[in-house]
Structure formats: structure tokens, C-alpha cells
Amino acid sequence: MSFNKETPTGSRYDEVLFQEMVLGEMGELLPVELVDACDLENARSVLEIGCGAGEWLRSVARDYPRLQCIGIDQDELMVKMANAQARQEGLSQVVCFASGLNYIAPEVFPLEKFDLVHLSFLSRFIMSVDYGGLARTCAALCRPGGFVCWTEAELPVTNSPAFERLVVLLCEALEQAGQSFIPESMWELSALLAKGYGTMGVERSGFKRRHLGITPMLGLWLREAGCGRIVASSDNVRQLLSKYPALPQKPYAVGLSRGSMAYASFVPVVARLLREVRRFLLRMEVISVEEYDELCAQVERELAANDFCGLAFVLRVWGRCL
Numbered sequence: 001m002s003f004n005k006e007t008p009t010g011s012r013y014d015e016v017l018f019q020e021m022v023l024g025e026m027g028e029l030l031p032v033e034l035v036d037a038c039d040l041e042n043a044r045s046v047l048e049i050g051c052g053a054g055e056w057l058r059s060v061a062r063d064y065p066r067l068q069c070i071g072i073d074q075d076e077l078m079v080k081m082a083n084a085q086a087r088q089e090g091l092s093q094v095v096c097f098a099s100g101l102n103y104i105a106p107e108v109f110p111l112e113k114f115d116l117v118h119l120s121f122l123s124r125f126i127m128s129v130d131y132g133g134l135a136r137t138c139a140a141l142c143r144p145g146g147f148v149c150w151t152e153a154e155l156p157v158t159n160s161p162a163f164e165r166l167v168v169l170l171c172e173a174l175e176q177a178g179q180s181f182i183p184e185s186m187w188e189l190s191a192l193l194a195k196g197y198g199t200m201g202v203e204r205s206g207f208k209r210r211h212l213g214i215t216p217m218l219g220l221w222l223r224e225a226g227c228g229r230i231v232a233s234s235d236n237v238r239q240l241l242s243k244y245p246a247l248p249q250k251p252y253a254v255g256l257s258r259g260s261m262a263y264a265s266f267v268p269v270v271a272r273l274l275r276e277v278r279r280f281l282l283r284m285e286v287i288s289v290e291e292y293d294e295l296c297a298q299v300e301r302e303l304a305a306n307d308f309c310g311l312a313f314v315l316r317v318w319g320r321c322l
Contacts, residue, residue: 014269015052015269015272016052016055016078016081017265018262018266018268019053019055019056020055020265021261021262021264021266022153022254022262022312022314023056023059024261024262025254025260025261025262026252026254027252029056029059030118030316031248031318033248034318037147038116038146038147040063040064040115041064043064043115043116044068044115045067045068045069045070045115046068046115046118047071047072047109047114047116047118047141048072048117048118048119049104049118049138050101050119050120050122051071051073051120052073052075052082052120053078053082053085054081054083054085054086054094054096056118057069057070057086058082058089058091061091061093061094062089062091066093068093069093069095070095070096070097070109071094071095071096071097072096072097072098072099072101073099074098074099074100074101074125076098079096082094083095083096101122101134102129109141113141113142113143114143114146115142115143115146116142116146116149117139117147117149118148118149118150118151119135119138119148119149119150119151119152120150120151121151123153123212123214126174126179127174127177131214131217131221132221132225134221135222135225136224136226138225139222139225143321145321145322146320147318147319147320147321148225148227148318148321149317150218150316150317151314152214152218152314153215153312154211154213154214154215154312154314155171155212156266156312157310157311158310160303160308160310161302162302163302163310165295166274167210168208168209168210169286169287170277170281171208171211172208172209172284172286173281173284176284177280180209180213181213181217215313218249218317219247219249222247226321227247227318227319227320227321247317248317248318248319249316250316251313251314251316252313253311253312253313254311254312254314255310255311256310256311257309257310257311258306258308266303267303267304270299274296274299278296
């Protein structure tokens with residue numbers, strides 16, 4: 001996650017490996033129904049926003065060698081790695097660019113309209129990206145009838161008390177920084193529900209958020225960008241769907257438990273996360289220096305335990321650009 005401009009880049013090998021493992025756990029590059037709708041065998045080009053080291057793009061290029069595959073990411077080092085890996089594999093149709101995601105200059109693609117625009121795992125840019133605006137940009141880059149597909153993940157759920165506390169602190173700090181997809185009114189709703197069940201004297205501290213809340217927003221951002229499908233026989237239903245278009249989606253569960261495919265690369269990614277969010281959490285004053293150092297040590301111990309279990313929820317949502 002990019003929480004501030006002072007975050008060091010460092011080695012990204014573990015992050016690249018983790019990307020590969022997550023794709024392997026998901027079991028598919030794209031849902032079959034989306035592949036059929038896009039007709040990738042006869043498509044001309046795809047664009048990936050948040051391409052990272054380009055693992056997804058290279059996999060698409062290997063499966064569809066006639067397809068031009070272009071990637072964009074804010075991390076210049078990852079883009080260099082993506083291009084170097086594409087050259088090494090002889091995938092000349094894969095090209096990646098470094099660019100800020102809030103403004104993708106139209107002149108970068110003066111003649112190109114993409115058959116598919118894929119956004120992937122952009123929660124790491126939560127402090128800097130206007131997601132709704134980015135969705136509109138992606139829709140504008142699609143050809144009429146093309147598709148925008150967004151893949152996003154929530155923070156993992158684990159049996160590590162220390163990691164769970166880290167997640168709560170991170171969500172609390174994001175909320176204080178004004179980067180929350182979950183409105184303040186949701187705490188009020190939780191208090192009302194607790195009161196309804198007979199829990200009196202409810203304090204705000206009893207309702208600790210531990211989700212980024214980005215996955216429920218994907219459909220809204222795509223609908224507001226003009227992506228959707230209208231399939232109905234009734235005029236009344238068609239009119240309703242024209243206002244609230246139905247968007248197909250597919251959930252995935254990525255196993256992170258000890259012994260899973262992704263575990264070995266997940267542990268160093270967490271170690272990197274601990275280093276990157278340290279300054280942010282301290283600046284938001286949700287934890288002291290001493291407490292954070294102890295928390296990091298506890299996270300490392302618990303993730304190394306033989307009985308460590310973890311699961312990440314991933315969601316894909318897609319819509320046709322009308």
C-alpha cells in the first residue's frame with residue numbers, strides 16, 4: 001500500500017511471487033463468461049491498470065499471442081521488471097508504462113480503444129487514487145461494446161491475534177485520514193442493532209472496523225462510469241435495470257494458511273507491509289513506537305506458527321461499455 005511518498009521501494013521479488021501465487025489460487029485469468037463475451041481470440045488489445053510486474057498481462061499474452069497487451073502502474077520499478085520479464089519471455093506484444101493513475105493522458109493511446117480494460121488490486125493506492133474517476137477513465141478507453149473488469153481484494157482474515165490487531169489499526173488510521181469507504185453512519189447502525197439485541201451502554205470502541213470496504217464499491221464505480229448490461233423482457237424491469245444495471249461478479253477465496261501455495265510468499269509480503277505502514281500508523285497516532293515494535297514481532301511469530309491459518313476474499317466485477 002502506498003501511504004506516503006516517503007515509503008522506500010526496496011526489493012519487489014516477494015511481491016511479484018505473491019502475485020503469481022494469487023493468480024494460481026484464483027485458478028483463472030478471467031471468468032469464462034467474460035472471456036466468451038470479450039471474444040479474446042478475435043480481440044485486438046487489452047489494457048491493465050495496476051499491472052505490477054505484469055504477471056497477468058504476460059499470462060494473457062501467452063494464451064492469446066495475437067493480442068496487444070498494455071499495462072500501466074504507478075511503481076516505476078515494477079514497470080521495469082514487467083518489461084524486462086516480457087522481453088526475456090519473447091512477448092513483444094506486452095508493453096508497460098509508468099503513470100500516475102489519477103490522470104492517464106489521452107495522448108498515450110491516441111488511436112487505441114481497448115476490447116478489455118482490467119483493473120487489479122489497486123487498494124495499495126488508497127491514499128492517492130480517485131477510484132470513481134479512474135473507472136470513468138477506463139470506460140472512456142474502451143471501445144463501444146468493450147468491457148471493464150475490476151479485481152480487488154479485502155485484507156485477509158487470519159487466526160493471528162496480532163495480524164488482526166494490525167488490520168484494525170490500519171483501518172482506524174485510514175478512517176482518520178479520510179480514506180474510508182464505510183461511512184460514519186454505519187457505526188450508528190451498529191449501535192442501534194446492539195441496542196435492539198439488548199446490549200446497553202454500547203461504546204464506539206466496541207465496533208472496530210477491520211475491512212477496507214473496497215470490494216462492495218466496485219459495482220457502484222463501474223455503473224457510474226457507464227458500464228453495465230441490460231437484459232430483461234419486461235419494459236418495467238428494463239427501465240429499472242437501465243437505472244441500476246446488473247453487473248456480473250465472481251468471488252474467489254485465496255488460501256494463505258501454512259502449507260498453501262501462497263503462504264511462502266505471503267509472509268514476506270506481510271513483513272514488507274509492516275515496514276511500509278509503520279510511519280503512517282505512528283503519524284495517525286493509533287499506536288506508540290514501542291507498541292508497534294512489539295506488534296511486529298508478535299505478527300512474525302504467529303505467522304510462523306505451524307497452525308497459522310488465513311484467507312483472503314477477492315472479487316471480480318465487470319460490465320460492458322455501452
